[in-house]
Amino acid sequence: MRGMKLALVVAAFLLPALAMAQVGSVGALSLSIAPSYPRPGSTVTIAPENTLLDLANSTMSISVNGKNIYTGAAKAVQISLGGPGQTTTVGASVTSLGRTYTRTLALKPGDVSLVVEPLATAPALYLGKPLVPLGGSARLVAVADFRTTPASRIDPATLSYAWSVDGTTLIGASGVGRSSVILPSPLAYRSRSVSVVVQSRDGSLVGGDSITLTSQNPVVRLYRNDPLQGIVFDEALRNTYAITSPEISLFAVPYSFTLSSGAPVLAWFLNGGAAEAGPSITLRPEGAGRGRASLLLRSSAGEASAAAELSLTFGESGSTLFGL
Numbered sequence: 333m334r335g336m337k338l339a340l341v342v343a344a345f346l347l348p349a350l351a352m353a354q355v356g357s358v359g360a361l362s363l364s365i366a367p368s369y370p371r372p373g374s375t376v377t378i379a380p381e382n383t384l385l386d387l388a389n390s391t392m393s394i395s396v397n398g399k400n401i402y403t404g405a406a407k408a409v410q411i412s413l414g415g416p417g418q419t420t421t422v423g424a425s426v427t428s429l430g431r432t433y434t435r436t437l438a439l440k441p442g443d444v445s446l447v448v449e450p451l452a453t454a455p456a457l458y459l460g461k462p463l464v465p466l467g468g469s470a471r472l473v474a475v476a477d478f479r480t481t482p483a484s485r486i487d488p489a490t491l492s493y494a495w496s497v498d499g500t501t502l503i504g505a506s507g508v509g510r511s512s513v514i515l516p517s518p519l520a521y522r523s524r525s526v527s528v529v530v531q532s533r534d535g536s537l538v539g540g541d542s543i544t545l546t547s548q549n550p551v552v553r554l555y556r557n558d559p560l561q562g563i564v565f566d567e568a569l570r571n572t573y574a575i576t577s578p579e580i581s582l583f584a585v586p587y588s589f590t591l592s593s594g595a596p597v598l599a600w601f602l603n604g605g606a607a608e609a610g611p612s613i614t615l616r617p618e619g620a621g622r623g624r625a626s627l628l629l630r631s632s633a634g635e636a637s638a639a640a641e642l643s644l645t646f647g648e649s650g651s652t653l654f655g656l
Contacts, residue, residue, distance in 0.1 A: 361385070361426055361433035366408075369540050372416040372441045379408035380426050390428040397421050413441045417479030443477040444530050444539040451514070452550075453589040453596065453633075455565070463548035464517050466636055468590025470545065473512045474528045478537045486532060494529045508533075517547040517590075550588040552598075552631040552638045557581035557612065575646040579616040586631045586638065593634030601628040617646040 366377045378394060380387055392406040397420060402409045406426055414420045422437045449471040452462035464470045474493055478486040489509045495502040497515065505513045518524040527542035553568040563583045586596040600608040603625055607613065617623070627642045 361424070361435050363422075363424055363435050363437065365437075365439075369444070370413055370441055371443050372418070373413060374441065375410050375412050376439075377408045377410050378422060378424065378437075380406050380424065385426065385428045385433070387426070387428070390426050392424065392426045395423040398423075413439060415482060416442065416477060417482035417484065440479075440537065442479065442537060442539045443475075444528065444541045445475045446526070446528060446541045446543045447473045447475060448543065448545065449473060450588065451591045453586050453591065455585050462588040463550075464545055465588050465590040466517060466520060466547040466549055467634065468517050468547075468592055469514055470517060471512055471514050472526055472528075472543070474530060474541065476511070476530045476539060478530075478532060478539065486537070491530050491532060494531075496527050496529075498525050515545070518545055520547060522546075548588060550586060550596075550631070550633075550636050550638045552584055552586045552596075552629060552640045554629060554640050554642060555583045555585065557583040569642055572643045572645065575615065575617055575644060579614055581612060581614045582627075584611050584629045584631065584640070586633075589631070589633040589636055589638075593636070596631045596633040599630050601630070602626070604628075615644070622647040 362381045364379050364381050366379070370376045380390075380392060387406040390406040391404065392402070392409075393400060394402040394409045394411070396411050401411065406428075411420070411422060418440065420439045420441075422439060423434070424436075425432055425434045427433075448461075448464065450462045450464045451469050451471060452465040454460070454462040472495075476488050476491055478488075478491065480486065488511055491511075492506075492508050493510045494506045495510070495513050502513065515524070515526065524545045525542060526545060527540060529538065529540040531538040555568060556564045558564055559581075569582070584598050584600075586598070589596045598609065598611050599606065600613045602615075613627075615627075623646055625644045625646075627644055629640045631638050
């Protein structure tokens with residue numbers, strides 16, 4: 333699940349901390365912004381909030397960049413924010429019992445995204461990424477795009493990053509330029525909520541993101557190793573496979589084993605007996621006839637393990653003898 337995102341710049345007369353939730357108050361008027369962390373070009377909800385005002389019997393006007401967009405009963409109103417580095421000025425006025433209360437916000441949305449980099453096994457040049465490994469760890473990187481103007485981006489290395497896990501601040505991992513953190517994987521069947529709050533040095537820009545981590549069991553996949561095409565990663569072999577050539581080479585790839593346990597150990601078993609060790613095996617049907625055989629690949633590293641099995645068919649009418 334992805335968390336909410338925001339980078340807000342608040343006019344100089346506002347306290348920066350208030351930009352993260354309920355943004356300031358003048359007299360008896362307060363405004364809330366939801367979500368707390370919107371992105372550039374996104375839609376936010378502005379709502380008046382105060383227990384001292386009879387909002388049910390009040391009227392409200394909302395303007396965006398000087399243009400009135402709503403007049404009517406006091407309620408939540410949606411507005412569209414500008415692009416990266418653009419300031420959206422929101423004016424609100426609420427009239428209650430003959431008195432008018434006003435509030436002006438200057439919102440400059442930015443973007444903070446959390447990227448998870450599991451420290452786990454995956455084949456070279458793999459376009460995807462492994463899962464968060466059980467018993468391992470993952471690196472989380474906060475990618476911040478804060479801009480003072482649409483064309484002027486703030487160097488992410490000058491921003492301050494505050495990391496927290498399950499609501500507890502990681503003081504030792506937080507600070508200026510600390511845009512990444514390595515965390516242990518959650519225990520099996522549990523999850524871990526990780527969030528980061530990023531702000532500029534003067535505190536006028538603030539943003540954040542959150543993500544939920546869950547650990548996954550490792551898997552191992554079998555692929556055909558073609559003499560001309562090489563390893564055919566386009567399709568993993570599952571369930572049954574028919575051998576239609578004099579020999580077939582298979583290649584095993586372990587995914588999402590923790591790197592801390594070293595390279596996974598791979599062992600092949602043919603019809604229940606040990607056949608080969610390592611990532612590759614070559615099978616050659618012998619004799620005339622049609623037959624079947626079972627092929628099992630087991631992969632293990634530390635306390636984690638995974639297996640893949642194939643039911644092989646070959647020949648025309650009866651032989652089940654294999655040469656390796």
